[in-house]
Amino acid sequence: MAEVFNWQLGREMQYPFQAERPQRQIAWVFDTNKCIACQTCTVACKSTWTSGTGQEYMLWNNVETKPYGFFPQGWDVQLLDRLGVVQWDGQTYEGQTVFESAPTGERVNGWLPMAEDWAHPNVGEDEPAGAVERGTYIDRLPHDTWFSYLARICNHCTYPACVAACPRQAIYKRPEDGIVLVDQARCRGYQECVAACPYKKVMYNNETRVSEKCIACFPKIEQGYQPQCVTTCIGRIRIASFISKPDEVDPKKPIDFLVKVRKVALPLYPQAGTEPNVYYIPPIHAPREYLHQMFGPGVDEAVETYQNIKNDPELLGLMMLFGSTERIMHSFSVEGEIATGFDEQGEELVSVPLREPTFIREFFDDVHQAYLHNIT
Amino acid sequence: MTRDAGTPEAGTPDAGTDRTPAQVDRRGFLKVAGAVAASTAVATGIAARVLTRPEPATHVVARRHEGDIPADHQHRAWARAQAWVVPLLVQNLVAPHAPALVIPELRVRALHNGERIALLVEWADDAEDAVDSMARFRDAVAVQLPVDTATTPGVTMGAVNQPVHIMQWRAAWQRDVDRGRQGVREAFPNSFRDAAPEDLMGEEAAQQFYPALVANNPMARRDRTSPVEDLSAVGFGSLTAQDKQTATGRGVFDRGWHVVLSTPLAAGEHKTSLHPGLTTSIAFAVWDGGAGNRGSRKQWSNWTDLELEA
Ligand code: SF4
Ligand code: SF4
Numbered sequence: 001m002a003e004v005f006n007w008q009l010g011r012e013m014q015y016p017f018q019a020e021r022p023q024r025q026i027a028w029v030f031d032t033n034k035c036i037a038c039q040t041c042t043v044a045c046k047s048t049w050t051s052g053t054g055q056e057y058m059l060w061n062n063v064e065t066k067p068y069g070f071f072p073q074g075w076d077v078q079l080l081d082r083l084g085v086v087q088w089d090g091q092t093y094e095g096q097t098v099f100e101s102a103p104t105g106e107r108v109n110g111w112l113p114m115a116e117d118w119a120h121p122n123v124g125e126d127e128p129a130g131a132v133e134r135g136t137y138i139d140r141l142p143h144d145t146w147f148s149y150l151a152r153i154c155n156h157c158t159y160p161a162c163v164a165a166c167p168r169q170a171i172y173k174r175p176e177d178g179i180v181l182v183d184q185a186r187c188r189g190y191q192e193c194v195a196a197c198p199y200k201k202v203m204y205n206n207e208t209r210v211s212e213k214c215i216a217c218f219p220k221i222e223q224g225y226q227p228q229c230v231t232t233c234i235g236r237i238r239i240a241s242f243i244s245k246p247d248e249v250d251p252k253k254p255i256d257f258l259v260k261v262r263k264v265a266l267p268l269y270p271q272a273g274t275e276p277n278v279y280y281i282p283p284i285h286a287p288r289e290y291l292h293q294m295f296g297p298g299v300d301e302a303v304e305t306y307q308n309i310k311n312d313p314e315l316l317g318l319m320m321l322f323g324s325t326e327r328i329m330h331s332f333s334v335e336g337e338i339a340t341g342f343d344e345q346g347e348e349l350v351s352v353p354l355r356e357p358t359f360i361r362e363f364f365d366d367v368h369q370a371y372l373h374n375i376t
Numbered sequence: 377m378t379r380d381a382g383t384p385e386a387g388t389p390d391a392g393t394d395r396t397p398a399q400v401d402r403r404g405f406l407k408v409a410g411a412v413a414a415s416t417a418v419a420t421g422i423a424a425r426v427l428t429r430p431e432p433a434t435h436v437v438a439r440r441h442e443g444d445i446p447a448d449h450q451h452r453a454w455a456r457a458q459a460w461v462v463p464l465l466v467q468n469l470v471a472p473h474a475p476a477l478v479i480p481e482l483r484v485r486a487l488h489n490g491e492r493i494a495l496l497v498e499w500a501d502d503a504e505d506a507v508d509s510m511a512r513f514r515d516a517v518a519v520q521l522p523v524d525t526a527t528t529p530g531v532t533m534g535a536v537n538q539p540v541h542i543m544q545w546r547a548a549w550q551r552d553v554d555r556g557r558q559g560v561r562e563a564f565p566n567s568f569r570d571a572a573p574e575d576l577m578g579e580e581a582a583q584q585f586y587p588a589l590v591a592n593n594p595m596a597r598r599d600r601t602s603p604v605e606d607l608s609a610v611g612f613g614s615l616t617a618q619d620k621q622t623a624t625g626r627g628v629f630d631r632g633w634h635v636v637l638s639t640p641l642a643a644g645e646h647k648t649s650l651h652p653g654l655t656t657s658i659a660f661a662v663w664d665g666g667a668g669n670r671g672s673r674k675q676w677s678n679w680t681d682l683e684l685e686a
Contacts, residue, residue, distance in 0.1 A: 052585030053572045054560045057510075105473030112668075115510045115564070167472065167672045168613045184591035188615070189508065190671035192472060204510045206560040208588035208596035209548075 007246035010092035025178035027243035041229035054207020060214035069124030097273025108196035148283035154214035155276030165196030198272035236323025266295040435681030438486035449634035457485035464675035494638035505665030506547035509563035513665035521648035525656035658682035
């Protein structure tokens with residue numbers, strides 16, 4: 001075991017290897033508040049990468065309804081159960097990670113889902129956390145009765161549990177962009193990675209008998225494009241770009257701005273200890289206790305910042321840039337009512353207004369002698 | 377698995393059948409103790425035992441056989457070969473460990489005909505695990521030989537500059553050979569699926585839908601002709617398939633596995649070269665798929681001597 005620094009836990013932690021951070025790290029921000037669970041991302045991923053025999057059940061990208069949806073069955077319940085009650089002292093995690101709590105003879109505190117656990121990819125869809133009474137009217141935040149959508153991909157973790165678990169180093173993290181890949185030539189199908197990943201984002205191919213996982217659409221990223229699940233997103237909830245190292249921050253970089261400056265986007269179950277690189281803007285209508293459990297101690301600040309967005313032109317501008325270009329946006333700026341995204345060379349990729357222009361039609365159409373509804 | 381489910385032994389000169397795993401001929405550990413720093417404590421404990429309780433040397437003798445060596449384990453030629461019981465230990469030197477010793481011993485016989493050597497490896501197991509799919513693992517056995525027959529490399533699947541030649545048989549590969557390539561259809565016979573890519577566009581164009589196949593991973597082979605794979609290793613985690621595959625074999629399940637593994641005496645580059653009259657070392661590993669055994673979660677043996685009758 002080596003000592004490594006996990007900034008999301010605010011402390012050093014034990015990891016089986018002396019892992020060096022990659023030269024740069026691809027990262028994502030998902031705004032859960034805007035997701036409509038249309039599964040366009042899921043289908044985009046599926047039809048791009050996993051339409052072969054043996055990959056039938058594989059959803060490298062999935063969108064589940066919280067609290068009762070999960071793929072595979074109960075993955076998060078299992079994780080929480082294994083790690084016990086979350087203990088934070090301010091921004092420092094006091095409990096144990098999946099590495100630190102590994103039993104003797106194991107590298108990671110994991111579990112292997114059974115085939116049946118992968119059989120219901122959209123179980124719990126749109127099921128609210130409580131009964132909806134007749135006449136229920138929800139007029140406050142957080143909602144008394146709620147559900148929310150959680151879009152999930154591999155987190156291309158800084159300290160991947162899948163890498164730690166493989167006894168033959170068949171999984172590696174690319175130094176150039178931090179993408180985590182299963183070497184399709186070297187894997188011998190032990191499924192140790194499947195058991196180890198706390199997010200259950202490595203999956204076994206029943207036909208080729210080796211494990212596979214989300215590849216972050218690396219052929220696109222290498223060409224300066226965002227992955228399929230990002231560019232196809234109907235709700236424009238996603239952005240993929242590079243995040244700076246923990247001790248660096250560049251407010252012009254979209255991910256740095258969201259994660260480190262405004263601190264509006266948070267890691268999912270950071271207590272697992274893998275330092276995941278997908279960051280979520282928490283669903284503001286879900287109960288706070290639930291959000292604390294999911295996203296750690298930054299939840300209150302994140303929700304408050306997000307709710308104040310109309311007074312925060314920079315944050316508003318960046319949120320408007322989500323889903324506005326297929327290219328990777330390396331930096332952005334907001335001037336007046338216009339937000340602009342730039343590529344790596346500083347060339348403009350796209351500009352968007354902070355507020356979409358609206359036109360309000362007359363309630364009554366004289367020409368057609370008809371009443372009209374206004375739609376967006 | 378159960379321990380006593382029948383392996384054939386009537387009428388065979390089975391020296392040492394009553395030995396328990398604790399009474400292993402562990403002198404080989406002393407030979408390799410220097411190479412395995414991590415097992416120093418184990419080796420020291422064993423040294424004391426050897427001093428107080430010397431045991432007769434036991435080893436595998438490959439009898440000379442005229443003609444082709446039978447792949448059928450019930451062939452009478454095998455009854456003429458002496459069976460040695462190889463006690464097994466649970467692999468708990470490197471994580472992940474096997475949680476329990478589920479296969480305590482193997483029974484090994486060997487024959488050679490001047491061209492090839494074959495080993496009949498048998499063990500009791502009450503369930504046949506031959507399907508490779510999600511969270512399901514297959515039974516398997518492996519034989520390990522030093523590439524340099526004059527040395528005894530680390531039991532840790534060799535070490536740097538001490539390569540070993542490993543031959544692994546897997547029950548799932550046996551099914552591939554016996555019934556044709558097994559895949560998702562066989563693992564989930566009641567599942568529904570669209571037409572397979574190869575049905576729509578032919579084998580070659582369909583390859584792109586099988587990433588491990590494109591990467592030439594032997595796990596994904598669709599044209600397997602041997603259930604045994606030739607591999608090499610220079611320590612834990614380094615196992616790599618050999619470029620030239622020469623091992624063959626056959627495994628049959630009958631209240632346990634009866635597996636014949638066969639290799640040419642002159643097997644070629646990066647493999648072990650044997651010849652009549654030679655004595656070298658041999659070690660074994662076995663997996664019970666039903667117990668979740670795979671990879672390093674296995675039972676393994678210490679080195680034993682292997683002698684080829686002149
Ligand atoms: S999310 Fe899982 S599969 Fe992806 S890098 Fe992290 S541990 Fe590995
Ligand atoms: S495409 Fe976007 S909005 Fe639709 S389910 Fe996926 S993340 Fe949610």
